[in-house]
Amino acid sequence: MGATEPQWVLMATGRSPTNIAVIKYWGKRDEALILPVNDSISVTLDPDHLSATTTVAASPSFPSDRMWLNGKEIALSGGRFQSCLREIRKRARDVEDEKKGIKIKKEDWEKLHVHIASYNNFPTAAGLASSAAGLACLVFTLGKLMNVNEDYGELSSIARQGSGSACRSIYGGFVKWCMGKNDDGSDSMAVQLVDESHWDDLVIIIAVVSSKQKETSSTSGMRDTVETSPLLQYRAQTVVPSRILKMEDAIKNRDFESFARLTCADSNQFHAVCLDTSPPIFYMNDTSHRIISLVEKWNHSEGTPQGCLHI
């Protein structure tokens, strides 16, 4: 055997929480760029609770990009992963680790392959925005590894191309994803409305009614809804814009009553357009119905909302 070059490995680890939409994203106007048909607003969970943890590694010894999700290798061939990798690589800068004797030039990143290992501490694809946490974490951690200097808005726009709602997981607190107008998606990105300290007595309870994977993925479900639901465009163009304004006010004023009413109404309307899809999409079961009825009865008996539901 001849002499070999030193085979270093450079690593970075990050963690991103999931987010729960209170005004829902459902339906894309551009599938490839993941541009939505309406704005949406979400609350980002505490990263100690539902989150993805991702370690990315680069090494000249890696012959290809590879990824493991929850310990199982998954294909990186999908356009969405490739979009995120490409966009981050474009923005990579010089990296130097004197201790390890590593020196990577900006232009080297195009040739260096990465290994990615990501874990969710909650069920995957069960309606808990696992891809939002996962893709936000991937973009954020790759950015760290490659010394990317972009602001959070720019990172959110890259994460969006991996999984739409991932753009909202870049920030804590309450986050609005502005749908944008440009055809290239450059203005479709997340902004933080208020940070996590603004409404810190708001408690979010996650009840996992079923940890099975959804029968219809969000991606194919949205596509079917856009193609077949007569109600979706009306929702997107007429109902949501006014709800977004009201929700922004409710959040700014910590007005739980308005917040709860809007959250419930929008969650139900999201399920309504799923049902208006052909064939219909069901994301609720009898247990979800019972939980909704319970909270509705509680709210009704108290006269003001004590709880709201996003199911």
Next chain:
Amino acid sequence: MGATEPQWVLMATGRSPTNIAVIKYWGKRDEALILPVNDSISVTLDPDHLSATTTVAASPSFPSDRMWLNGKEIALSGGRFQSCLREIRKRARDVEDEKKGIKIKKEDWEKLHVHIASYNNFPTAAGLASSAAGLACLVFTLGKLMNVNEDYGELSSIARQGSGSACRSIYGGFVKWCMGKNDDGSDSMAVQLVDESHWDDLVIIIAVVSSKQKETSSTSGMRDTVETSPLLQYRAQTVVPSRILKMEDAIKNRDFESFARLTCADSNQFHAVCLDTSPPIFYMNDTSHRIISLVEKWNHSEGTPQGCLHI
């Protein structure tokens, strides 16, 4: 005891089938007159299957109007029963039964009280249009008793005031309830599109998923939907009118593919606006969802609809 007048009883019996809407009625623009927010189309079932059978009796010995439903006395005080009774009494004519020696003058009907006994041969208030069959039968049978000479359109308009979709059970075959435009409801009545012989190889299977009474009655459910669903008016004003035209064509041409697609889409959209109501209304459960999925898979695997669902 002194002499008493002969206390005769005059009776009539009728039977009316239930009807299943293929383009749905959901939402009233006038609660008292039962005027709908959109046209609807239904198929009337064979009276040998799901039907109401009603016997009405009049006698000078009856001190008040009374009614029994499935053997249990129910209040006749409701405005809807009273509307039907009043409208039929207004149109009553002379009745003579020589054998029994009965002679009732037109004007006597105002003072004569009736007893009504009605039976459904299927679960009541479980989503099978029991009130449609019941009120159509009541109006039809009272009309027979009181020798009313009005045409079916007029009778349907009276039945409508008892229970909206009852107006459609006056006819067999496929029936359209024209919502009408007049404030007094005089043009809101049913018309027969085609009779029961037109498409006699169409088979309707009724699967009773639960025979329990619905948690939300149609009356209060519709009221809540009209008041709270942002999607309902769009459905009524924009989606339904074009579906009505397509459904009329599908029925005329016995085009099962179009008929099935429209029926499924409209049934799902009805459930969608129920879900878009605050608090949401659920008329489906996990069993209904499984039946839908089964039929959707069957249709998909055959390439053309083999079945359609109205749940």
